Amino acid sequence: MKEIVIQPVSRIEGGAKITIKLDDDGNVADAQVNVLELRGFERFCIGRPVEEMPRITTRICGVCPWSHHLASAKACDAVFGVTPPPAGRKLRELCNSIAFMEEHILHFYFLGGGDFVMGPDADYTVRNVFGIAQKLPDVARNVVKVRHMCAKMLEIIAGKSIHPTAAVPGGFSKPMTEDERKQLIPMAEQAFELAKFSIDYAKKNIFPAYIDAVKTVGVIKTGFLGTVKDDGTMDLYDGKLRMMDAEGKYEDFEAKDYLDYISEHIEPWTYVKFPYNKKWGEFSMDPENPTGIYRVNT
Secondary structure (H helix, E strand, C coil), X not given: CEEEEECCCCCCCCCEEEEEEECCCCCEEEEEEEECCCCCHHHXXXXXXXHHHHHHHHHHCCCCHHHHHHHHHXXXXXXXXXXXXXXXXXXXXXXXXXXXXXXXHHHHHHHCHHHHCCCCCCCHHHCCHHHHHHHCHHHHHHHHHHXXXXXXXXXXXXXXXXXXXXXXXXXXXXXXXXXHHHHHHHHHHHHHHHHHHHHHHHHHHHHHHHHHHHHHHCCCCCEEEEEECCCCCECCCCCEEEEECCCCCEEEECHHHHHHHXXXXXXXXXXXXXXXXXXXXXXXXXXXXXXXXXXXXX
């Protein structure tokens, strides 16, 4: 059996390769995304004081440390049976929203942008951040500026933007001063303007260019998982978990019941695990009939 190996995979955070296995007729028999990095956080967190988790788990990723930081802090809240005061919760939510913006700037413009902005017909040699800078120099400069501002806002609020320590069991360790609030407002306004521009640009330039390509991918029936408020609207920081199947039927459950729904499948060819909904059956990636698989909107 012949193999095609693409290594390294570029424009992602982390290390990976793609392995494509061909049958005797040259058709694709199997395809794998091999994640090469052993992280080990689940193992070396065992036995440590729970209050250390918000500090340790941020090291999982330099791009999305706030997600791990706040998830761990919320787990500590539950362990100790405490509820953060309103100001503490708002500061957590504010940091989460800013980090969300910073991470999506990275993906939309720096990682995925090589395809999104340059277009499906662009040569592969220009599908990168340098190609974007040549095609849209003013936008590229503003993107770098706003992403830096997002990091600066997190630094003002929490003391540091990467590997934060400000969220603690029961709240937030650093109060915001009035001077800090005034510093944040113009930066937040510029970030908001970039967000509006990005949505408008995608509607006018990206979606029309890619609609035909998307139609050739086919349909993969999966479920969806997200966090929602009591009224069913999306919540990026808190809320119930809503699991929806491929037919649109959904069920809500609390975070504490996570293991009643979610299990993990392991394959020998990758270090990443495959979470799946065990109530839907055993994990299967059969393209014709996948089971247990869901997508998460991050």
